[in-house]
Amino acid sequence: MNESGAERGAAWLTRIGLDQLIAKLKELGYQVVGPRLGDGAIVYDAIEGVKDLPAGWTEEQEAGIYRLRRREDDALFGYNLGPQSWKRFLHPPVLRILAAEKSNGEFRILPPLDRPPRYAFLGVRACELAAIAVLDRVLLEDAFPEPNYLARRSELVVIAVQCTRAAPTCFCASMGTGPGVRSGFDIALTELGEGFLAQAGSERGRGLIESVEHEPASEDLIRQAEEAVADVAARLVRRIETQDLARRLQQALESPHWDDVARRCLACGNCTMVCPTCFCTTVEDTSTVPCDRVERWRKWDSCFTESFSYIHGGSVRTSVRARYRQWLTHKLSWWVDQFDMFGCVGCGRCITWCPAKIDLTQEVSKVVASG
Amino acid sequence: MSATAERILTTTRARVIAVERETHDTFTLTVAPADGAAFEPFQPGQFSMLYVFGVGELPISISGDPAEAERLVYTVRSVGQATHALVSRKPGELIGVRGPFGTSWPVKEARGKDVLIVAGGIGLAPLRPVVYHVLRNRDDYVRLILLYGARSPRDLLYRKQLAEWGRAPDTQVLVTVDYGGLSWRGHVGVVTTLFRQLRLHPAETAAFICGPEIMMRYVIRMLEARGLAPQDIHLSMERNMKCGAGFCGHCQMGPYFVCKDGPVFSYRQMQPWLDVHEL
Amino acid sequence: MESKPLEEILREHPFLEGFKPEHIRKMAEMALEVQFGRDQIIFREGQESGLFFLILSGKVALEVSAPGRILRVQTLEAGEELGWSSVLGEGGKHFQARSLETVRALAFEGARLRQACEQDPSFGYALMRQLLRVVAERLQATRLQLLDLYAPRAAKLI
Numbered sequence: 176m177n178e179s180g181a182e183r184g185a186a187w188l189t190r191i192g193l194d195q196l197i198a199k200l201k202e203l204g205y206q207v208v209g210p211r212l213g214d215g216a217i218v219y220d221a222i223e224g225v226k227d228l229p230a231g232w233t234e235e236q237e238a239g240i241y242r243l244r245r246r247e248d249d250a251l252f253g254y255n256l257g258p259q260s261w262k263r264f265l266h267p268p269v270l271r272i273l274a275a276e277k278s279n280g281e282f283r284i285l286p287p288l289d290r291p292p293r294y295a296f297l298g299v300r301a302c303e304l305a306a307i308a309v310l311d312r313v314l315l316e317d318a319f320p321e322p323n324y325l326a327r328r329s330e331l332v333v334i335a336v337q338c339t340r341a342a343p344t345c346f347c348a349s350m351g352t353g354p355g356v357r358s359g360f361d362i363a364l365t366e367l368g369e370g371f372l373a374q375a376g377s378e379r380g381r382g383l384i385e386s387v388e389h390e391p392a393s394e395d396l397i398r399q400a401e402e403a404v405a406d407v408a409a410r411l412v413r414r415i416e417t418q419d420l421a422r423r424l425q426q427a428l429e430s431p432h433w434d435d436v437a438r439r440c441l442a443c444g445n446c447t448m449v450c451p452t453c454f455c456t457t458v459e460d461t462s463t464v465p466c467d468r469v470e471r472w473r474k475w476d477s478c479f480t481e482s483f484s485y486i487h488g489g490s491v492r493t494s495v496r497a498r499y500r501q502w503l504t505h506k507l508s509w510w511v512d513q514f515d516m517f518g519c520v521g522c523g524r525c526i527t528w529c530p531a532k533i534d535l536t537q538e539v540s541k542v543v544a545s546g
Numbered sequence: 547m548s549a550t551a552e553r554i555l556t557t558t559r560a561r562v563i564a565v566e567r568e569t570h571d572t573f574t575l576t577v578a579p580a581d582g583a584a585f586e587p588f589q590p591g592q593f594s595m596l597y598v599f600g601v602g603e604l605p606i607s608i609s610g611d612p613a614e615a616e617r618l619v620y621t622v623r624s625v626g627q628a629t630h631a632l633v634s635r636k637p638g639e640l641i642g643v644r645g646p647f648g649t650s651w652p653v654k655e656a657r658g659k660d661v662l663i664v665a666g667g668i669g670l671a672p673l674r675p676v677v678y679h680v681l682r683n684r685d686d687y688v689r690l691i692l693l694y695g696a697r698s699p700r701d702l703l704y705r706k707q708l709a710e711w712g713r714a715p716d717t718q719v720l721v722t723v724d725y726g727g728l729s730w731r732g733h734v735g736v737v738t739t740l741f742r743q744l745r746l747h748p749a750e751t752a753a754f755i756c757g758p759e760i761m762m763r764y765v766i767r768m769l770e771a772r773g774l775a776p777q778d779i780h781l782s783m784e785r786n787m788k789c790g791a792g793f794c795g796h797c798q799m800g801p802y803f804v805c806k807d808g809p810v811f812s813y814r815q816m817q818p819w820l821d822v823h824e825l
Numbered sequence: 826m827e828s829k830p831l832e833e834i835l836r837e838h839p840f841l842e843g844f845k846p847e848h849i850r851k852m853a854e855m856a857l858e859v860q861f862g863r864d865q866i867i868f869r870e871g872q873e874s875g876l877f878f879l880i881l882s883g884k885v886a887l888e889v890s891a892p893g894r895i896l897r898v899q900t901l902e903a904g905e906e907l908g909w910s911s912v913l914g915e916g917g918k919h920f921q922a923r924s925l926e927t928v929r930a931l932a933f934e935g936a937r938l939r940q941a942c943e944q945d946p947s948f949g950y951a952l953m954r955q956l957l958r959v960v961a962e963r964l965q966a967t968r969l970q971l972l973d974l975y976a977p978r979a980a981k982l983i
Contacts (some may be wrong), residue, residue, distance in 0.1 A: 509798065
């Protein structure tokens with residue numbers, strides 16, 4: 176037994192141990208959400224046990240390309256990132272925020288729906304931990320906490336997985352968010368062969384590890400995990416130069432390169448939907464006929480739509496140039512003014528899921544160079 | 547979540563107690579709490595999110611007297627489906643209210659100075675609480691100057707009050723319309739043409755501007771040319787808003803969320819961004 | 826005020842701000858004090874009145890007539906200028922001018938002003954510079970007016 180490893184709450188978990196962990200969380204009343212195959216991709220959804228995880232699957236990613244591929248082994252976390260992020264659970268795409276009913280000719284506001292599920296996330300990557308921290312900053316730690324996010328976030332259990340491979344679209348290292356995990360998790364797993372190095376990041380995580388079959392982790396195992404993560408960092412191909420970036424982008428608001436992007440951008444908004452930090456929403460009102468029950472539904476919105484900036488008289492951002500500029504400068508410049516951090520965590524989803532293969536890492540450097 | 551945050555973010559019911567027609571398309575609604583609990587107090591320049599059941603929610607500036615917190619007063623121009631639904635409410639009907647939200651006109655910082663208000667069109671509504679405040683605390687301020695421009699005489703808001711305010715001591719009310727008819731004996735010309743009649747003490751003036759963005763830009767140029775410093779000029783911005791509290795993202799303008807960092811900004815804050823096209 | 830010498834009255838008028846004393850004297854020599862009662866037509870659209878006015882008190886409306894109505898497009902008050910096109914001496918008046926109350930003004934014959942400008946280019950420069958400022962202000966105000974900023978569909982001109 177290696178004491179220093181154990182002191183750090185590090186343990187060796189087999190797949191049986193992982194399965195017990197999932198079962199334990201369910202027993203504690205959590206809805207466990209993790210990766211599984213669905214819709215031709217690896218998606219995050221409710222899982223019952225290890226059997227639901229995408230064993231032996233990985234994906235091929237490039238700008239505008241995502242394809243599932245078989246691995247030569249049966250690794251459970253041998254992929255990087257699917258189109259979805261955890262945002263869809265913490266900040267749901269569609270959410271009823273108000274309902275009212277007419278009785279005696281007057282509207283009565285109905286009490287909010289039952290409490291949302293208590294979530295346990297399994298398989299959260301380093302960049303995604305960073306994205307949750309970004310959402311925390313935006314939706315919890317500003318003037319007011321956003322009540323719906325707060326309700327989903329406050330009891331969240333996070334089981335992270337360190338990346339032991341990188342997609343060509345990843346650029347977490349340059350954003351300072353990965354590939355290794357640092358904070359914001361209860362347990363961090365590193366998949367090594369047939370099992371996992373499990374490291375506790377909280378008292379709750381330590382207790383969870385204690386509650387399932389495990390062995391103490393050796394120093395050697397910890398070193399192996401560190402090396403695997405370092406190896407990923409060395410293999411990242413894309414990067415963004417973040418030095419002084421926020422200011423440089425503000426000086427490049429009239430760069431001719433925005434026009435160049437605008438000629439390619441379809442303003443489809445895919446990048447904002449897959450982005451793990453894009454938080455914008457709109458609201459739609461519904462009513463029955465006759466109007467005796469009304470509801471307000473909050474839905475994800477995208478700054479790429481023209482109606483997004485509509486005020487009486489017209490939209491502020493009518494051109495695609497202005498809308499792409501808003502999205503990119505918000506992520507990498509205004510966000511710094513607003514929240515003291517970047518709104519981009521380097522996950523690369525916007526690159527993979529752009530039908531026009533627009534690569535933000537390249538556009539940023541061109542905008543800055545021509546500003 | 548704190549009790550205050552919860553009260554501000556949650557829709558509460560308010561009963562319409564009066565609807566007054568101001569012009570052919572603009573109405574003033576007065577509402578009172580429908581379910582007992584008093585409204586949160588507001589500062590001049592703040593806004594509420596007003597909800598018409600089943601139709602939609604809108605950011606509307608509070609145009610009433612901040613010292614009369616038991617009621618909330620809104621002046622609404624009917625320009626679309628939701629505003630039309632709002633101004634069509636009858637006394638006794640219910641609407642939803644959230645807020646108040648946003649920053650306010652710096653009336654405390656303006657103490658001991660001349661207060662210069664420049665309003666265009668419906669832009670007078672968020673500035674009326676400043677007039678109420680100054681008249682109520684008259685000794686805290688030197689002169690009160692109100693420049694108000696509207697499209698035509700039939701578009702002028704608060705006509706009776708404008709006349710009353712003009713008779714108050716140390717108060718100058720200059721009203722202009724872009725186009726007048728034969729029966730209009732007042733000033734004709736855009737609001738900037740009123741500046742030739744003014745003697746300003748630039749170091750001792752706090753200027754508050756609200757109106758269409760183009761109008762505000764021209765007014766700022768006039769004020770700068772007359773020696774006002776950017777930190778003494780304040781303006782109220784309008785952007786699309788869905789939530790009022792910085793969560794929906796719609797109202798962004800460069801580094802700011804207009805709903806929580808504004809709607810009232812100093813020109814010093816806005817200077818780098820006001821002229822950037824489609825920001 | 827009635828007893829003030831013309832030169833002094835002129836010195837206080839914003840139009841002559843920055844004029845040299847000899848230029849103010851020259852203006853005084855050409856000035857004629859005039860007064861209009863309430864609701865008097867000072868000049869009509871198209872009329873070749875030839876007079877340029879510096880308003881000392883009262884209010885003047887510039888009007889344009891359209892079938893069935895008269896539209897007031899600007900009012901001018903003390904410290905402002907009326908009839909600037911007379912200084913150019915080309916064509917008739919662009920608008921009708923009507924006193925909205927008793928108006929006192931100094932009137933100058935456009936032809937005499939032009940003559941003085943030609944004889945003394947330094948005076949001419951001073952006068953034209955001020956006139957250009959007036960015209961620029963009017964142009965800018967007109968553009969803002971054209972934008973019809975408060976209209977239901979503001980700024981949707983095209």
